[in-house]
Amino acid sequence: MIQMFHVEKAYPGDPPTLQDINLRVEKGEFVFLTGPSGAGKSTLLKLVFAAELPTGGQVLVGGHNVGRLRASGIPYLRRNVGVVFQDFKLLPHRTVAENVAFTLEVLGAPRREVEEKVERMLKRVGLLHKAGSFPPRLSGGEQQRVVIARALVNEPTILLADEPTGNLDPALTVDIMDLLRDVNIRGTTVLVVTHDHSLLERYRSRVLRLERGRLVYDGMGPP
DSSP, X not given: OEEEEEEEEOOTTSOOSEEEEEEEEOTTOEEEEEOSTTSSHHHHHHHHTTSSOOXXXXXXXXXXXXXXXXXXGHHHHHHTEEEEOTTOOOOTTSOHHHHHHHHHHHTTOOHHHHHHHXXXXXXXXXXXXXXXXXXXGSOHHHHHHHHHHXXXXXXXXXXXXXXXXXXXXXXXXXXXHHHHHHHHHTTOEEEEEOOOHHHHHHSOOEEEEEEXXXXXXXXXXXX
């Protein structure tokens, strides 16, 4: 599902952000990506959904070489990759339903299909009763659920979550993580970036650890 072969990422004038990364994430896996700030975690996610391109090596997502995609192929790739950001990136003047519908509208989905998928997804994340609310009136946990609903409404095969619980209290953190595990159980490949060591203990899954741009650990449970 996700493969990296000797991947490098560097920016002019700076030390390499990623160095000689080799990994393989299979379809349906749930994987944590951890490591100190500046280790290259967010950059690795950006390579998966083609927000950045590698400066060396190969990144394959669903069998497609990201570095060789034409500009017209990137939107197709992103239809199959949902992304959850720590800072939400919700549109404050659109309702919850409108925020979730946005991705489908951009893709030109028929109105009835949009309405049906948005309703189904809001039910799944427990926010159908908030469909007409605006993001600033929601709690942090509710906003994160909207972000997850928006990322999943197009039924992607891969979900990337960059510190999805970084701003939440412990109880809400468990709620969001349980939701992500449920998504995974339903067949979506999930890759979660986190600094929270307690999550690695609670949800015993495969863990990748980056340090100074290098993959230093790949195993089950915390390093």
